[in-house]
Amino acid sequence: MQGAHRKMSRQLPSIELLQAFLTVAKTENFGKAGESLNLSQSAVSRQVAQLESRMACRLFERHTRKIVVTPEGAALVPVAEQVIGLLSDASSMLGRVGRSVSLRAHPTMAARWLIPRLTAFYQRYPDVSVSVDTVYHRFPDFAFESIDAMFAYGTATWPDYEAMPLWEEALIPVCAPQLLTGTDSQAMLKTARLVDSSMDRLDWRRWDDLYPDTTGGDNGHLTFDTLESAIVATKCGQGVALVDAVLTREELLEQQLIRVHPGSIKTGGRYTLVYPKRVKRSSGFAEFLEWLEREVAEAGFALTRDG
Structure with a gap:
């Protein structure tokens, strides 16, 4: 009985081999799998070959430009996911x-x-x-x-x-209170710098499509790659931004930001x-x-x- 147990233990694939197999199955590429696992492409390929030897079947068909999971490999995918998932849960716990x-x-x-x-x-x-x-x-x-x-x-x-x-997400136009000193929101929007929260300036283009002639057409822009940066710049009085109404709720309640137009953009x-x-x-x-x-x-x- 002990001999049978030792034989069974030798035949069970390691978690590392199952993880390499599953990553290749998901990416369909040894190189991408290696990047995900912080291993070289050849190391991943060797691990998959070891697993195929252990399982006594081919798990992938290797073509010049792509890798295709075999029926045997497809059958192993949910098993490997379950095993790794259970181990991850246990390790985490x-x-x-x-x-x-x-x-x-x-x-x-x-x-x-x-x-x-x-x-x-x-x-x-x-x-x-x-x-x-x-x-x-x-x-x-x-x-x-x-x-x-x-x-x-x-x-x-x-x-x-x-x-x-x-x-x-619903985006609304806001500015700091000081931008409205001595003017009104309609006039201010015609001349104010427009603060963008993405490099493509997509939100203000959407705004001009929905609400034509509310901006001046040649407003300057201040562009950031995050919404947080755009909000901070706007609170500092650097322009008008289109911001998520939920994420700026506190600033709006405390009037650190003022809504300058009743319109909004549903981005989807x-x-x-x-x-x-x-x-x-x-x-x-x-x-x-x-x-x-x-x-x-x-x-x-x-x-x-x-x-």
């Missing part, structure tokens, strides 16, 4: 003290909306710790990373995940909490999800789910 939630979010959304609300969360769940990273440009690979959920922004839908929409983008279905009932995240649903409902946002 054992490596944490108490209950915890790990989140990824855009830095502006994290600083302006999420983090200020965490005070109320800690008051209700003092034994749950929350960590937030702002690697917002990369959607997490939930099978490999210790991330429970991501606050995503955009127009995407999430059929493979649970998804809680938070709010749809929305903020959404996205997470794998398997973490929905995990300790810590279940409490966070319950609290977030209540926060969103009390703020008056619509709660419709994808996934």
